[in-house]
Amino acid sequence: MIQGKNILQKLIFLVLAMALLTGCRTSGKEQETKVEKTQYQASFLNLFDTVTTILGYAETEEKFEEITDEIYTNLEKYHQMFDIYNEYGTNNIKTINDQAGIAPVVVDGEIIQLLLDCKEYYNVTNGRVNVAMGSVLQLWHETREAGINDPENATIPEESALIEAAKHCNIEDLIIDEKASTVYIRDPEMSLDVGAVAKGWATQRVCENAPEGLLVSVGGNVKATGPKPEDISWVVGIQSPWDANADYVHTLYVNYESVVTSGDYQRYYTVDGEKYHHLIDPETLHPGKHWNAVTVVCEDSGLADALSTALFLLPKEEGEKIAKQNGAVACWIASEEEIFYSEGFKEIIKR
Amino acid sequence: MERENKIRLSFCKGDAVVISFVIMLAILIGVVFWMKTGTEQGNIVVVYQEGEKIQELSLDKDTEVLIENYYTNKLIVRDKKVAIVESDCPGMDCVHSGAISGKGRSLVCLPNRVEIRIEGEVDSEVDFIVR
Numbered sequence: 001m002i003q004g005k006n007i008l009q010k011l012i013f014l015v016l017a018m019a020l021l022t023g024c025r026t027s028g029k030e031q032e033t034k035v036e037k038t039q040y041q042a043s044f045l046n047l048f049d050t051v052t053t054i055l056g057y058a059e060t061e062e063k064f065e066e067i068t069d070e071i072y073t074n075l076e077k078y079h080q081m082f083d084i085y086n087e088y089g090t091n092n093i094k095t096i097n098d099q100a101g102i103a104p105v106v107v108d109g110e111i112i113q114l115l116l117d118c119k120e121y122y123n124v125t126n127g128r129v130n131v132a133m134g135s136v137l138q139l140w141h142e143t144r145e146a147g148i149n150d151p152e153n154a155t156i157p158e159e160s161a162l163i164e165a166a167k168h169c170n171i172e173d174l175i176i177d178e179k180a181s182t183v184y185i186r187d188p189e190m191s192l193d194v195g196a197v198a199k200g201w202a203t204q205r206v207c208e209n210a211p212e213g214l215l216v217s218v219g220g221n222v223k224a225t226g227p228k229p230e231d232i233s234w235v236v237g238i239q240s241p242w243d244a245n246a247d248y249v250h251t252l253y254v255n256y257e258s259v260v261t262s263g264d265y266q267r268y269y270t271v272d273g274e275k276y277h278h279l280i281d282p283e284t285l286h287p288g289k290h291w292n293a294v295t296v297v298c299e300d301s302g303l304a305d306a307l308s309t310a311l312f313l314l315p316k317e318e319g320e321k322i323a324k325q326n327g328a329v330a331c332w333i334a335s336e337e338e339i340f341y342s343e344g345f346k347e348i349i350k351r
Numbered sequence: 352m353e354r355e356n357k358i359r360l361s362f363c364k365g366d367a368v369v370i371s372f373v374i375m376l377a378i379l380i381g382v383v384f385w386m387k388t389g390t391e392q393g394n395i396v397v398v399y400q401e402g403e404k405i406q407e408l409s410l411d412k413d414t415e416v417l418i419e420n421y422y423t424n425k426l427i428v429r430d431k432k433v434a435i436v437e438s439d440c441p442g443m444d445c446v447h448s449g450a451i452s453g454k455g456r457s458l459v460c461l462p463n464r465v466e467i468r469i470e471g472e473v474d475s476e477v478d479f480i481v482r
Contacts, residue, residue: 043457044402045464055479148442220481228478237477243449251477261481269442 037229040064044072047079048199050219057213057229067214071206075218078202081111082194084134093192097134101188106181114194114201115176115183117302121197122171124303124326125310126318130282132174134191135165140280147269154271162285165189169282196279200260200305207301215254220266223258223301235350241265241292241333249293249333251350258301262312263293281313288313291332297348298328316340394454394471396433398426401464410452410469422463433467435460455480 037057042064044052054071058064080088087094096105118131139157147154168189175184185192194201200221207216212226215234224234233255237248241263252259264287268277281288296308307328311319316332320342323330329345398406400420408414410431418424424445425437434450435458445460451467454475458467 041468042402043399043466043468045459045461045466046401049461051459051461051466053479215479217479217481222479222481234479235477237480239480239482248477248480259481263482266482 039228042068042072044075047072047075048202048219050199051217052219053217055215055234056211067211071210071216074206074209075202078110078198078205081108082114082198082202084191084193084195093194096183096185097191100185100190104175104177104180104182104184107183109181110205111183112176112178112181114198115174115192116178117201118194118197119171119174119176121303121306125306125322126314127171127282128310128313129196129306130169130171131192131194131197132171132190133166133169133280133282134193135168135189136162136282136285137193137195137280138191139165140276140278144269144276144278147271151270154269156271156276166282166285196309197302197306200258201302203305204258204301221258221260221301221305222254224254224256227255238293238295238331242336249339250331252297252348253350254297254348257297257299257348258304259295259297260301260304260308261293261295262308264288265292279309279312283313290315291334293333294319295331295333296323296328297330297345298326304328394431394469396428397468397470399466399468410471418460418463418465420463420465422460424460424463424465426467433458433469435467438463 037059039055039057040061042054052075054068056064056067058067080090081092084093084097091105091107093111096107099105115131118129121129122131139161143155143157168187170187170190173186173190174192175186177184199218203216203218203221203223207214207223207225210216210225213228214225215236216223216225222236227233233253235251236254236259237251238261240246240249242265262279264275264277264279266277268275270276277287279288280286291312294308294312296304296311298304298307303326307323307326307330310322311330311332314322319330319332323342329348330342331345332340334340394410396408396410397404398408398416398418400418406416408416408428410428410433412428413430414428416426418426422438422440424435424440427434427436432450432452435445435448438446438460440460440462442462445458445463445465448458451458451469454469454471455477456469459465
């Protein structure tokens, strides 16, 4: 009897002790979550003809929305400025194209800055990123659109038409007057297409004016504005070019850097069973064939966007030189067995 | 001599019962936690249209849904995977994306302004996936 009472007492004591312990733990956790911020995600599907995603931490969803609303407003502004197909009531790239050979166009200072940067990108990429080759890209755009809508009768542009268009791609005919804030295309047959750099450039701009601790992606142009809470790096997975469901090619740590991937699998159309992607080489006037995908990492997202396009169109040696000169690291993927890394790239790989 | 005896006596049958009870309880708790974290249960499929959440589906329950906006996407959930299997949008990139299953993965139909995202409590090792 005495023994039984003993057991009962001990059991009660144990249960009480355990309840107390768990109790302590939950209350501690609750306190933590009160201070802790929650991760939120916002997506927009109507900008730059691609998916924009913003990840970040905030105390409430409302506070996160305040942040994303401002980013959206700015991205929409750039989307309209850099559009070559539509007008929005103020002068944009389309206005400049429409006035080619006619007159200089007064534009917003940010368009001037973008085009000045584009000239710089042209120089640092040995001409592989040329926003003045709108006439060539237009031919590919037309056949691609027609091919997507009518896959049976898909074609590629006539070689003679491409060669003719390529005569009007001289970036020296893009006259920028910073003082007057005007842009003039001297060659009436020339047109601008900033598609290869606009998303990255816009990403960089919005990130410069955004709070710390966000991860912004505009169509795969990823840039972080600082690590997550408690100084934890963002982890960005680069999807396999061959299988969307397969494991990542690699996962990267990102704090303030920009990660941009150019690939032949993102946007393409098919002609007679052959895939034609959207990254057109100014030299061959055809889609680049060296790689499946190239990933570039550097601080500035506009530069990263330009470099990823250039490196995609170049053999490894020349691309590696350009990356190094611009303080970027890169990874080239030619097939599942052929993955090359520049110096410094492996250090940001998580696994 | 007497002392030793006392100590030996104090370890009685009851103590054995208490110890085995605690051990069993520990094993039970361990098993429960292991089961909880071991499987990726509770992930949900969230459908966004024009940035607004319009529908939530369980990833664990097979189903079929039509998403109508500018175009129509036919979405299916089967064997804990999600895919857009039919669409009348130009290009049909959404259909070509295949099936997705892990948290953080998403399917997008740009022309239809639709995003399908797998969300859940299970911590994934990556924050963002670049296509």
